[in-house]
Each structure stands twice: as structure tokens, then as C-alpha cells.
Amino acid sequence: MTVTIYDVAREAGVSMATVSRVVNNNPNVKPQTRKKVYEAIERLGYRPNAVARGLASKKTTTVGVVIPDISNSNFAEVARGIEDIANMYHYNIILCNADKRKDKEIRVINTLLEKQVDGLLFMGGAVTEEHVQAFKTANVPVVLCATTDEENKIPSVDINHEEAAYDAVNVLLSQGHKDIAMISGTLQDPSNGYARYYGFKRAMEEAGIPEREEFVRVGNYRYESGVEAMNYFLDQDKHPTAVFAATDEMAIGAIHAIQDKGLRVPEDISVISVDNSRMASMVRPQLSAVAQPMYDIGAVSMRLLTKLMKKEQVEEIKVILPHEVVKRQSVGTIQG
Template sequence: MATVSRVVNHNHNVKPATEKKVMEVVKRLNYRPNDVARGLASKKTTTVGVIIPNVTNSYFAALARGIDDIAEMYQYNIILTNSDGDEQKEVKALNTLYSKQVDGIIFMGNELSPAVRDEFKAERIPVVLAGSVDPQNDFPNVNIDYRQAVSSQVDQLLNTGNQRVAFVAGRLNRAINQDFRLPGYQAALQSHQVPFDDQLLFEAANYDDGYELCDQLLAHQATAAMVSNDDAAAGIMNGMNDRGVQVPEQFEVATSDNTKITEMTRPTLSTITQPLYDVGAVAMRLLTKLMDNDEIEQRQVLLPFGMKQRGSTKGA
């Protein structure tokens, strides 16, 4: 048994002739190592659970790619679960991952609900948040400075003469919007001495929402919009064009994630640029350290962001 174990685990402390005999039998029997049994023996499954709110969303897909590449580098397997951003599904996904004895979890989501937070604390296995904020700072997380990023983008919209800049988010009461993006929006207004008007706050979670929102934006005399996700931004831009409102001459649109859709629209979308792959990669590397009980110098990692001015704003 020990010899077979050394061969299948690529321990070369075995005579070549013996290794050849073992591999011939392995091939003939179509033998596969039992990872479950191995995990029970070592108390380590080398498996990481990843919870993602929407596998079809290119923002989260880019994060997942970074996670997967680093996981492969450190010889961890990934179990990917889709939660649809639903609290009950997130809790169910967690329990499924716990039952599979994962060594750690990376959570991607728009909100860290109390129920999910309690599950994390109860199980006590390493957790890292990727692209998800934690105002309470209970868990290590990797993000950009969303407050400063939004402030910088709104500042550019104000610099081109807009006095009525709308702020559009999926849900305004989510922590990432309420505690980070919205204060950034307000800070930019204040620096330009433009009064804050809560009638310019809108919700749009997807393309269709953005398209339908155009009538409200025009009714409130908005001339520009800072949008929290690219799908909704594309909807707003197409909706404006279909209503005879020219972008960017009569209405400017800026967005937040720099996913592929920002380059597919016409005109292309101005956007905050985020190192999405790096956010996922750094989150996975951070998790490997936690799983190995290494010392963590920084629990909250902020990666640099940039600005990409394209055809949907006048500053391009």
C-alpha cells in the first residue's frame, strides 16, 4: 500500500521497475485515488468552495478566472456554486460546501447578509471576500477603493459641465453602494459645490432596468449618469439613443466595472477600470495563507483602480 501511495502521489522514491509495474496495474484497473478518503486521513481535502452570485456576469467571471489560476498553482481544486445573490441560496450553498469538507471559502456577492455572516463565524474555516465589501471588517477581503473610484469618475462628469448627474445602482441600500459608492458620489458633488439631490438616485440592476430608467432620468432633467454596473449602463445608453437623445452630446454615461460589454457598445462606455483578475488571484493567494496558518499582514487589501475615458463621455 505504501509503495502504491508513493507512485500515485508522484513520490519518486521508488525503483523505476517497481513504479512501472504499479502504473501498469493502475492503468489496467482504471484506478483513481479517493480524494474523500485521502481528506479524511489528512484532514485536508485541498478543495476550496467559491460562491458566485451570477456565473454569466462577466465581472464575476473575471474574478473567478483569477481564483482558479492561483488555485491550480497551489494545487487546490475549486467547487463553484451559483447563488443568484439570494440569501437563502447562499446559506444552502455554504452548507453544501461544508458537507464536502472544503478547506476554505471565497465569497463573491453584492451583500454579506447577517445569515451568511453567522454561518461563516459558526463553521470557523478560512473565508476571504473577493470584490465584496465588509463594513464590519470581520473577514479578509480584496477590493478597490470604491469611494474614491466613484468620486473620480463623477468629478470628470462634473468637469464637462453637468450639473444634474444621476447615481444609478442595483440596490441603493447595499453596503457597497450605501457606505462606499454613494459617499464618493456625494464627495464629488460637494467639491464642485453642486447641491445633492436625492431625486437623482435610481436603481437599475440589469440591461432592461437601465433601458426603462431613461424616461425617469429625462423627467428629472439629468444630463449624465454614474452607473454601478455595466449591463445597466449599456441599457441606459441604448435607451437614450432610441429616445433620440444623443450620447455623449446630450447625455453622458459612465460605468464601473470595465467588463467586455463596455467595448461592445456603440459608443464604447467610459468606465472605472478594476483589476478583476488580480482581485480574484490575490483573494485566492490570501486564502492559501490562511489555510496554511501563515501570518497575514493585511486583512483588507485595496488594489489600484484606473479610469478609461471612451465614447460615452465628452472627456474622451
């Protein structure tokens, strides 16, 4: 049978109110009484009913997290940052994988809100009008994590994706490359997709290099689309001397496609990306990449959410964290 707070009170010889104060860490309990209650809890195996406590306090101390792809190491790192800060502030998290599908994201958001979470973190996907409408129905704070909304009205934590791409392409330009191709994410995605494409475009325009339509391919962030896009570039009459990929996974696909054709990286074609996941240092040659502080994005997002949930003063609801270029072996100087 389920052990109740009444059973603990009877076992310890105290009132139910005293047991409640002990369970909720109220300081107004004598040490000797607190010890008696804890001993009774241990003997009986009592576990406080979180649902009942939530109904009483109107708080569940639970945060819902929507993750686009749980198998992606970048998002796993963000989730780790979220969980560490959540634990620090005594919040539990419910992590839901949405498979980068808008219909599933909307369904998961509504399900988490039905679970009466105290706050919601939406991670790393494109924020559409449907998402915004779902967030508006929430009566709890929402923070976007590793993404932003187009109107910049929803609190968020991210990097400047346009500047990250701009810096990556300038690394290639500084090594003498002019025939630079890009493997982009979907242009409907304002951060990983369009913003990174625009950063590429701006860097090329400032260098006085005209855009070549055949040197831009849209991928889906996955390894296979990197392979496919690189094979397309290699089939051109004149292939690029360097490739900028919007994600590490697509960049690694490009490296393997280059090697499968008997060409070398970086001697024949240089490759650089944005993300700097663990895979970047595992591939050979090691991948040069613009590093996103994924753990920090998760940690800062959760801290911002705790402030909003506790109605603390927040100076800035749009937080942009710094990125940095990590140079490895996949970029070389153009020959000739």
C-alpha cells in the same frame, strides 16, 4: 468493479504503502519502482479515491466558491482568476451560483461546509449578519472576494468602491457637467451600492453642487433597471446632461434609453460607469468606465486563501487593489 489500491499493489508487485507514496508524490520511492506503479495504474485504470484520501489526511484539497450571478461576465472573470491560482496550488474548486439571493447564499455556504471544503470564497454579494454567523460556524478559512463586511473583520480582496465612484463623477465634472444623475445599486449593499453612491455624493458636494433627489434612482444592477431609471430622468422637466451608473449593465441600459428617445451619447447626455466589463467596449458609443481588476481580485483572493489554509504568515488580511479610469466615447464636454 472498482479498482482499489490493493489491486494496483498486487499488479505492480509492491506494497500498498508504496502505491500510496507514489500517488501522493512522496519523493522516497525509487524511480524504477515509481515507473512500475504508474504502469500498473495505467493498465488497471485506477483512480485514487478522493474521499478516502480526504478522510485520511483531513484535507480535501477542495475550495468552495459562492458566486452571486454566474451569467455576469465580471464574476466569470473573477472565477477565472480563482481557478488559475487554485490549479497552481493543486486545489479543486466547487463553484455554486446563488442568484443574488441571501437565502440561497446561506444555503450554499452551509452545503459547501458540509462537503468538507478546505476553504471558502464568498464572491461579490452584500455580507449580512446572517452571512457572518454562517462563516463563524466554519472551521475553515473564509475570504471575501470583490466585497467586504461592514466591520472589516473577515479577510477580503476588493477595490475602494467609494474612490472608484468619486473618480468617475470627477471625470464628468471636469467636462463641465453639473446636472449629473446617478443610477445606484441597492444601498443595502455596502460596496457596489452604498459605497458607490457615497462616492458620487462626495464628488458632488466637493464641487458645490446640491443633491437633487430626482437625480438619484436605485437599480438592481441589471440592464432593464438602467433603462427604467434613465426613462425616469428623461421624464423630468429638466433632464441631466450626464449620468453615472454603478455598473456597466445599467449604464448600457441608460445609453439605449437615451438613444430610443432620439437623443445622442455623448452629444446630449454623457454616461460613465464602474466595472469596465467586456460589454463596455462592445456598446456604441463605447462606454467610459472605471476598471476593476476582476481577474486579479480572483487570483489574489485565492492566493490569500491558500496562505490561510496552509497557516502561512499573512501580513494583511484586507487587500485593496488599484482601479483606473478608462476613457472612451461616451463622455463629452458640456455644450454652452
